[in-house]
Amino acid sequence: MIHYQISCKNPNSQFIQIRLVLSLTQENPVVLQLPAWRAGRYQLANYAQNIRGFRIQDEKGNHIPFEKITKDRWIFESLHAGKYQIDYEYWAGKMDAGSAWADDEQVYVNLVNCCFEVFGKSEEEVSLTLDLPQFPMQISTLNPAGSSRWEAKNFQMLADSTVLAAKNLTHWEYAAGATQFHIWVHGEIHFDENLFIDRFRAFSQRLIRDFGEFPESVYHFIFQLLPYPHYHGVEHRRGTVITFGPAESLNDSDQMEELLGISCHELYHAWNVCRIRPAELLPYDFSKETYTKTGLILEGVTTYMGDLYLLKSGVYDLATYLKHFEKIISRESANFGWKNYTILESSFDLWLDGYIQGIPDRKVNIYTRGALLAFCLDILLLKHANSLAEVMRNMWKDFGKPFVGYEFKDFETAIFGSFPDQEEIRSFFSDFVFGYQDLYPTLNALLSEIGIELEGTLGEDWLLHQLGIRTSPEGVVLQLHPEAKAISVLMKNDRIVNWPVEKNLQSDLLELQIDRNGRFIELSLEKENGDFFLVYRLNLKEINPLTEKWKA
Structure with missing residues (x-):
């Protein structure tokens, strides 16, 4: 079995200490591959940039030489059978649903960020121990195996999992189908607990009914409710992490709808992506x-x-x-x-x-x-x-x-x-x-x-809707409609100096003073009465039999 241990000597530094222990039976090159990306985001994250202090020693304390052969791949020679200990630090300084964060309140880690795949041992069982006594509330989407200890059946399961250790966590749970659902909240709660659970139970039950079953026996919703604006979610087979803020905004129904939306989205991923996968x-x-x-x-x-x-x-x-x-x-x-x-x-x-x-x-x-x-x-x-x-x-x-x-x-x-x-x-x-x-x-x-009915209307922004020019509040051109005349006159990132632009009904030309990358130019733009960038509204005209089938 492969063993990992995570500790944090100084949470304010945002560095966590990680120890990987391998039991090797023969002399062989050992290749350690750190993930370059994570599931759910098809973009290189290059997690290796967050690693420092990488060292290897054998069970007698002898330092073992190693070589880094790519940006996120290390190799060393196991000179004899026995245990080898790899120590390194990982910077847990990014708060979102797919990263890692440490501070005086918590240590939160998506394990794909910082755990190595050991080539040739990818299907070997993995144990994880948290040495974080200052954060006694500890949870993971991994299989529990004792106090502060969890297990994964292989590296793929390890990389699909999250751990959270905190001073305080709120825990609720409910059952739907044959699955026990856990809700974990780190942060302030500004909404009704019972209504929240009822809503989660309702959409969980309906999804299970339509799919026929839930893929897992246990599932964890892990919420990081933050004091600043944030919106992110990441799917895992046995749970999801959702970061949302400001936490106090959840007493507003519109903001709660956003949280419910991302929660149901991530739960749908438990089937689609986590299991139904290309x-x-x-x-x-x-x-x-x-x-x-x-x-x-x-x-x-x-x-x-x-x-x-x-x-x-x-x-x-x-x-x-x-x-x-x-x-x-x-x-x-x-x-x-x-x-x-x-x-x-x-x-x-x-x-x-x-x-x-x-x-x-x-x-x-x-x-x-x-x-x-x-x-x-x-x-x-x-x-x-x-x-x-x-x-x-x-x-x-x-x-x-x-x-x-x-x-x-x-x-x-x-x-x-x-x-x-x-x-x-x-x-x-x-x-x-x-x-x-x-x-x-x-x-x-x-x-x-x-x-x-899909109704397209024009708003009050005449530059946007009539001329196809989208601007910032400061008059910077953000977007030009590809079919508007303005695209032949203006450039993205032009700053309109004579801002705000007044609508002169007496002229067919719009006179603009432009700061274009530090150059001052004057332009004449031919007006047009376009219908660009429509504002769309959905109007319910009737509920017919097909409507009933669609929403049933």
């Missing part, structure tokens, strides 16, 4: 980029279903659901990346620029674009006596439960089988999944099928 990600290779084109399924379906199950379970009413779906529609409407990159291409390039703004209109957002595509697929399926929920239940049976990887074509096959005449669904995939067509006319038509 072949290229099974198992995870954390040493390098692993490319996938399945972002539509991984995050698009999950984003759509996460909110939909709050409606299906009665946690949201229809008006609340539509309010949140409006936000997705509005965010996606401001992005014209669909003209240049499909969702499959954008998924493949997550490693390149998936989590940054990037250059204008290069790619689509797999979360928002994917959610709109998932909604459209759901309505198309419902019209043919099926649903996206049923498709995902079948994906669970065929791939998630046996834990075998799927190909994108398997998702297509699961959908296409519901259509006697496949021309409509094949055209949809050709235009919007593999192609570069505008989704909004089709989205509008499918919303109308369930009695909902």
Whole structure:
């Protein structure tokens, strides 16, 4: 068995001390690989930059030489059989749902950040001990094995797990199906406990009902409720970590809806991603980029279903659901990346620029674009006596439960089988999944099928809506509509000096004074009465039989 121990001599330094003990039976090169990324975020994190003081010694205390052969891979020679001790420090100085944090109140670690995969021993059992007596409240998504001790059956399980040791933790629990759900809260609580648990039980039960079972017998919701604005969640097989703030804002219903939304989203991942996983990600290779084109399924379906199950379970009413779906529609409407990159291409390039703004209109957002595509697929399926929920239940049976990887074509096959005449669904995939067509006319038509009107309106910002110029409150050009005349005159990051710009009805030209990278220039922009960057509203016109099927 491989042994890890985590301690923290000085929490204020934010360095944790980690000891890895290996029992080696023969003389061999030993390769230690630190993960370069984590599950759920397809971007190199380069955790090795947080390591210092790396040392190796044998059981007699002799120092063992080692060599670093890549940015996150070490190698040493085991000169004889016996135990070898690897000591190092890790900087736990980033608070989000996928990182590590230490301070005077807690030590919180996502183990993928700082634990090595030992080549040749990846399937060996691992034990983890916390030597943190100053933080007596200790939890983990690993299997408990005694006081301050947990075990993982292999490295993949270790890397999928979280530990939290704190001076104070709030603990609630509830049962749904055959699973015991634990809620752990670090931080201030400004909401009603019983209502919170009832809502979690409701969406958990509904998800379990539709999938038929929950993948695990125990599941942990770990909340870091922070005193400053924050919003992040990361999925694990046996739990999720969610960071949210400010904590006191959760006495507001809108903020609580956001927390419920991310919680249901992450719980959906317990099936979709944690178990229903594309072949290229099974198992995870954390040493390098692993490319996938399945972002539509991984995050698009999950984003759509996460909110939909709050409606299906009665946690949201229809008006609340539509309010949140409006936000997705509005965010996606401001992005014209669909003209240049499909969702499959954008998924493949997550490693390149998936989590940054990037250059204008290069790619689509797999979360928002994917959610709109998932909604459209759901309505198309419902019209043919099926649903996206049923498709995902079948994906669970065929791939998630046996834990075998799927190909994108398997998702297509699961959908296409519901259509006697496949021309409509094949055209949809050709235009919007593999192609570069505008989704909004089709989205509008499918919303109308369930009695909902998609209304595009113009707001008071005439520069934005009539001229296609999105600006900051200080007059800096943030975005230009690709079909607006302004794109031939202005540049992104131009600062409008004569700000705010007054609307002169007597002239067909708009005179602008511009600071362009330190150069002062005067420009004349021809006015136009465009309808750019519409503000979208969802209006419920009727509840028809298809509406009832969709939200039931």
